[in-house]
Amino acid sequence: MERIGRTLKKVWNYKWIYIMLIPVMAYFIVFRYIPMYGITIAFKDYNIFKGVLGSPWVGLDVFKKIFANKNFWSAIKNTFVLNLTALAVSFPLTIIVSLMLNELAGVRFKKITQSILYLPHFISWVVVAGIATNLFALQEGTINSILQRFGIGPIPFLSSEGWWIITYVICNVWKEIGWGTIIYLAALTGVDETLYEASYLDGASKFQRLIYITLPSIKSIIVTMLILNISKMMSIGLDAPLLLGNAKVMGVSEVISTYTYRIGIEKAQYSQSTAIGLFQSVVNIIILVAADKFAKAIGEEGII
């Protein structure tokens, strides 16, 4: 009883803080939690006139419908293919670039190159896709006209499915490689300097230092980042595939997010689109929890 009294007194003391938090909590309830309730339309036959509450329940019918659609499975496959290819290229590349940046001696040179490498992260996908479409165009695209001078091509970067995946990966790497190095560079500055000194006195070569000191020192961040990235395999940004994709490469560029958009917004199949989103969220959480468990099992920090 006394405890409750004390708490109430504290609450009263903090009344202005609660008042400050009202708009914040209102925001989260209206725009984040009410939509979660809206997920129920994945189990309903949503009717725009009856609304979320009034539409009739249909159990798992909507899920049966989406699972029966081969476009859905193709979107899942494409999401994995694009994510895995991008990860396979950008993950090692980011680490290599970080290691190289870390070796640079000139402070000025290092600063300038870093600024340049971070820049593309802040450019919108519309602009990136616009530039890419211009550079990689089949006719009069700069890349193809350079290649042609060497007797190569023209290469259908944007209109053949195989090449499109490569273009997608190039654009992603271009945009995010510099940004990705930040976390590794921070870890690299934390490597114990005395270890380098000792190895230097022992006559270790640069390569030996890399293998025996640098990499082991940042191993844990590498593993964590890898697990974190793998845990995001099912989610994919909508911007890149939607903006870079076109009718010719739909077979590889239609991913879960763009599929959700097309079914939901363009075709107004609200229930189906929501069901796809829910399926994706649930799989995401399962992968995330599994990845977290795995990380802890191998003695690394968890990721949740």
Place this chain on the structure above:
Amino acid sequence: MKEKDKKKKLTFGMLVIYILITLLAFACLYPFLNVLACSLSGYNPVLSGKVTFYPIDFTIEAYKQILKRPTIWTAMRTTVMVTLLGTALSLVLTILAAYGLSIQDLPGRKFMTGLILFTMYFGGGMIPTFLVVKGVGLYNTLGALFIPQSISVFNFIVMRTFFKELPESLTDAARIDGASYMRVLLKIVLPLSLAVIATIGLFYAVGYWNSYFDALIYIQDGDKYTLQLRLRSLLFGNELGNAADDVGGTVVMPQSLKMATVAVSTLPILVVYPWLQKYFVKGVMLGSVKG
């Protein structure tokens, strides 16, 4: 540090690293150069794909033409407005959330923080959110472009981490002197946090400036198009369907015109970039400290 630098003599290996990094930096810059070169070149060089690094048959005709289009100006105005209003609202809400929830013995703090953090892992998704936005009457208004996404949980974590690290003695002393919480926030906490507020403000601003998807799904009228959405319909025309059903979308534009539009719409980012990059590394690191 000096000791270390001395040891890094210019060996063959180092030379290779320098060359590779220079090439990489060049690869990051080249697309921008190409945009400028294309936008400032004459008709024929662009058509024949000769333009690579520098303008050929220099002309600013493309810029003149795109700046003549009223739709560009309308879109620019909309985007500036959404960016300003959105950044202001986002900052206010993020500061309130971070300040309130950085008070350790606030009853209910854990619950409210949990409620916020949970939304990082699970959400309603595109359509349920769309229906809420429509339901509260924001559909086809500029409010839809910033109110539904005004707080980023990541930025909230960054700011809360920063507030938590402020010396408690300062705020406590003010409280004992009888200052209200609002006063403590305005007179003590905020002046000490200008750097982090500037960083997060810039993050929000860049986010609003660059976002186009919200405009794509929430905006119907062409005169409410944002810059990115206008840019998209200029760059890609009708390729993807419903985004480009008014002027500009259906006309085939020469590359120079497109690239001039790209340059104009990216310029503000390039202008704030020096400030942005001064702070963001620290912001990223603060954010990776989990709360």
